[in-house]
Amino acid sequence: MEKAKERKPAEVRKFEILHAAYELFTEKDYHVVSMDDVAAKVGISKAAVYLYFSSKLELFFGMIDQGVDRLIAGLEEAFDDPDNSELEKKLDAANAALQHYAPIFRVTQQLMSSGMPDNDFPPQLVAQFMRKMHGRRSKLQELFNNVFTIAQQNGEVRSDLNTTELATVFGVYGMLMTRSEVSYETAKEILFHGILTSQEKR
């Protein structure tokens, strides 16, 4: 290093590293991204990256974790927005947020299905990450449960449907949307009106 870099607060540095990781991991395959690449992108030494994350996997998980946290914060804000009092507006906002964070779901899925390179995946770390993700999933579930409960109180949603299960149903749409397996328009149409022609209904 020619010149000592200006020291930045740890939180700022950590944010920069996570941001660089997001750009690299969503652009290239996990296996070809190196800690050197991350360091180069931030403009710091590899040793400095290791101060914050002790392995590439830990950095990867940290990046996913941060993304999901921000998604949740974004959803909370959108759902509280008085402009989004209608169910449809809330779901539109949720869709925009999900699309925005779709890359993190895509890369997680890719990493899980590509198989774990031997010796590179400490079981405890993976299990810990999975537990965390389960917690986030419950949190998302809770947020959507709230959305449907309010919609039900406002008479927008049939009163005979269980809102917890509705939240799960929408969770499935959300998951499929992040993988581009279903368009939001189709999902919304089914969620609101169902698949049957009106003659066939009941």
Added chain:
Amino acid sequence: MKHTGLSAVDHRFGIVNTARDVFYSRGYHSVSMEDIAAKAGVSKTSLYNYFSSKLELFAFMMKHTADRMLEEIEVLVASQDLFEDKIEALRRPMLEHFPAMVVWSKVADNAGLAQGQSRVWRILMKHMRDLRRKTVELFVSMIDEAKDAGQIRTELSSVYLAQMLAGFASEVAVFGVDYFNTAKEVFLCGTRQISDERSEYFSKEDAR
């Protein structure tokens, strides 16, 4: 090996049936190859002759279960005329194979525990992707038939609808039976309060 009149393939399937019971009742991580060998009445050595690891046995079991489930679904769906009844027909095979999916979701969650077994893991993941692909194909043809019969709306993409249905199916394992009822109802009729355009139809129904 003792001559029992059974081929190696039969033995494999016999073991898989035993393994299925053991995995269903006790999960994946707490079961050992010894447990399965003891239950199947074979020595641990001969079990390892058929399957080189617990994950490989599990992968074989999942493939076998997935194939059977798809066959069952295909027959049940073909035996119904109405789209709504076809969806209802999915209930039984889904619930019956529900434990397999529960165990699978546990295995998938603890992916890291399969350290040193990337090859088998990739095979297992491929089985699950194949299951998903075949399920979607089956649902696409089911949806296309219902469209032709005028039972369901034609303006929505069959592939998207099939993906949705397959998505619901895979979540039954995680969220349980009540969820099936809600998912089915929403998929068929939606969540909206009876709107003006539909109320005409519903009031006719009520009057009956």
